[in-house]
Amino acid sequence: MANENHILIGKIGAAHGVKGEVRITPYTQFAEDIAAYGPLITDRPGLTVTITDLRVQKTVAVARIEGVTDRNAAETLNGVSLYVEREVLPEPEEEDEFYHADLIGLEARLEDGTVLGKVSALPNFGAGDLIEVRDPRSGDTYLYPFTRAVVPEVNLADGYVIIVVPLDAEIGEEEPD
Incomplete structure (x- = not known):
């Protein structure tokens, strides 16, 4: 479950296609970065997700999630928020950059x-x-x-x-x- 040490980096949206892909709205500077953090904490108790494949389409990322192989499974993830532990994020490089x-x-x-x-x-x-x-x-x-x-x-x-x-x-x- 998310807490104050968890940083929101994206939110899963609708299923994409029939093979289990999902749309993710990334809150990272670059959309593809959301896949770089390994297993992601979610706001659903006991659920972590690992992105195994990702491509960027305009303002969303289309991702394949480990263990999700069909549209029905992908639809159950709609609305899930994705977090990482604060300490895994790099410190901002510029003086005027902030999380x-x-x-x-x-x-x-x-x-x-x-x-x-x-x-x-x-x-x-x-x-x-x-x-x-x-x-x-x-x-x-x-x-x-x-x-x-x-x-x-x-x-x-x-x-x-x-x-x-x-x-x-x-x-x-x-x-x-």
Whole structure:
């Protein structure tokens, strides 16, 4: 079962074809890297999976899983999340590279120290990474570009990020009806 030392690296989707292949949405920098970590931990108790063959098709990986030989078996894996132990991942090579798991839960602050909330996700809808901040008072979430201009400081040791709110954004303001 996944825990805080496990890093999510992909999610199995639909079966692909009739010979037991599955589609995997990889959360690794390069889709093919998901097969490089050996047996993968899953969010299903007692289940680990080993990718024996993988090819990349656009934004998904099509994989053969050890022991899965037909479509019915592949369909039972739909929705399974794939994890690795944190210590098997290499340390980021660049100063401004981070694992999403290391950022989620950090406090988000303005430059003057005002707390905006906590980092709740780092989505990418195709136009670049975003940083999602949840305001604990209202429950509202705010999306900011995850760029050096908007997030000039990430302090993992002290548990916070600095957000410079873009001029066209209003914090805590309601949208007009």
